[in-house]
Amino acid sequence: MSKAELVILDYWVSPFCLRVKIALNEKGLQYEARPEDLFGGKSELLLKSNPIYQKVPVFLHDGKPLCESTIIVSYIDETWSSPPLLPSCPYGRAQARFWADYIDKKVFDASGNIWRSKGEVPVEAKKEFIKILKQLEEALGDKDYFNGATFGFVDIIAIPLTCWFLAVEKIGGFTVAEECPKISSWTKRCLQRESVAKVVPDPEKVYEFVLMFRKMQGID
Amino acid sequence: MSKAELVILDYWVSPFCLRVKIALNEKGLQYEARPEDLFGGKSELLLKSNPIYQKVPVFLHDGKPLCESTIIVSYIDETWSSPPLLPSCPYGRAQARFWADYIDKKVFDASGNIWRSKGEVPVEAKKEFIKILKQLEEALGDKDYFNGATFGFVDIIAIPLTCWFLAVEKIGGFTVAEECPKISSWTKRCLQRESVAKVVPDPEKVYEFVLMFRKMQGID
Incomplete structure (x- = not known):
């Protein structure tokens, strides 16, 4: 081939x-x-x-x-079947797709409601963002990764969103580590993988991008 | 078993x-x-x-x-693998999932913008709904079903939405048959299947439900 x-x-x-x-x-x-x-x-x-x-x-x-x-x-x-990203059983796959879909529907929009906000960030926007992360924290539980011991599908869907969290934190005036310590540890764990570390940008660069974007859009 | x-x-x-x-x-x-x-x-x-x-x-x-x-x-x-609903090749499955996702993101909300509207239905809401259906009509092309000759995944995702179209048409003042004749023929074709016909409610009953819902919500 x-x-x-x-x-x-x-x-x-x-x-x-x-x-x-x-x-x-x-x-x-x-x-x-x-x-x-x-x-x-x-x-x-x-x-x-x-x-x-x-x-x-x-x-x-x-x-x-x-x-x-x-x-x-x-x-x-x-x-490309190896290594598998989704669980092998249909029920496990459905659970993984459920959480991937939840992340797709919720996280980026909720973070945008903070980093795009004009003037003071609405308390409701912060509450909603933290509520979503707490929900994910519950799904993660005490496992290393969303599917258990192995990095997989849901981790891949979720981890790239975390490099925007510094911008969210600076603009929103809170820290994910304080609100959702398990999500914070999971983030660090994922960032130790070479597959992740070599492509995910420095959160400081993402924050600079967000500030530039806010200027372009006339927010600041 | x-x-x-x-x-x-x-x-x-x-x-x-x-x-x-x-x-x-x-x-x-x-x-x-x-x-x-x-x-x-x-x-x-x-x-x-x-x-x-x-x-x-x-x-x-x-x-x-x-x-x-x-x-x-x-x-x-x-x-339950037989008969298969999704195509057997990964590329075909990805295409089917793309259209299922498009339908999920667009159709019900766009129809709701018509049947939930207070007073005259905004022209933009009608245009948007018809634009979405025309996009689906293009994806359908001259095929009998979204994946070709066989009823499958995308048809199952889409067909239940059509029993709400009579309510959309009556409240919006247009007909899908006139705007999107291929979607209209595809709907009739799907409704001839026993799997569909025995569960999809009469559009007149759905329209009555919509009218009841509008009253409950104080729209009418």
Whole structure:
């Protein structure tokens, strides 16, 4: 079998792109992360490959496009089976998909309600964000990773979002470590993995990006 | 193997519950649909089985709860393999999941923006709803079903939503048949299947439900 050509249409700070890169790293696959200029103008390839949402990430497997990060991570897991990211039994897979879906629906929007806020951050926005993390903390329990002893699907979906938490903390005036210590330990544990550490940006850089974004949008 | 005990915590008009019932019908499985009283008070079993969202459907497989209709339909397909609902190749599955996710994100909310509207329905709400259906029409193309010649996953996710379209049409003042004839033919085709016909309610009854709901909510 000739080597597959794997390309990600990428943006460095996007947690959704990071998911795809971590999944490929976990599988030990080589890929090209092709940066998109989201503010200057998206590539023709991006617009053609993801006509519905026109968003990164797009994953191209031998030229065939796939969109939506959670779906891409599932595809990667089904295409390259080792090491498995999703549990082997259908019930375990359904549980993992439930939490991945919960994270997709809740975390980024709730963090945005803090880091995008104009003036003082509403107390409700902070409460909601912490409530969501506490829910995840309950799902994590005393396990090392969401599925137990092994880093897997739900961890890949969740961990990229945490590099935005410093910005959320600085703008929101609280710390995740104090509110949700287990999520904080889990984050550190995940960041020790090479697959994660080599792609997740420095939270200070993400904070600078957020400040730049706030200026661009006229928030500050 | 003793017979599995399959229970759905159900509400007759919920398109999300209908998905689960159609998937089980397609697999030829017997189940008990246990009606929930969503307005009078949800059962302890529902609250305990779906603590995060407290919503129907919950699917109980030998007492083990599963939540979120799209995830439940995946689980059913992975647990009882024949006939398959999702395509056999990973790329086909990713495409099916993309459209299921698109439908989940767009259709019910867009229809609600019409049938819940107070006073005259905003033109933008109608335009958005029709735009979404036209996008689905493009995905359907000239095929009989979303995945080709065989009724499958995306059809199961989409078809239950169509029994609300009469209410949308009456309140919105347009017809899907005129705007999106292919979606209209596909709907008729799906409704000829026994798995669908025996559970999907009469659109007139759904319209009556919507009128009752609007009164309850003080819209009319």
